[in-house]
Amino acid sequence: MKRYANMLLCTAAPVLAALPSGARADEPVCMRAGEMEAALIDWYGEYPTPVHRETASATIRLWAAPQSGTWTMVKYLIDGTACVIAEGEDWGGPKEGDALVALARE
DSSP: HHHHHHHHHHHHHHHHHHHHHHHHEEEEEEHHHHHHHHHHHOOOOOOEEEEEEEEEEEEEEEOOTTOOEEEEEEEETTTTTEEEEEESSSSOOOTTTTHHHHHHHH
């Protein structure tokens, strides 16, 4: 099982890294939610933040790594798929609702 997870992480990381910094992905990178979360934790040291938005069809959650400053916005679909919809650098934590304003624009 661990071997399978490592293979998935090796596949997911270059795809996630190929997204332009601080930009929306033209075509979102999507995979099973557990695979996405493992890649964000293992490769980028990102963890879910309290910043999220829920709708009837999806949940959007912000993942961030305070030490490196990277962040990733992930859209979780009801079928168990997770898609990267934006990512960037220089995460400094939410500042008076800025992250929530960004989520509201989705």
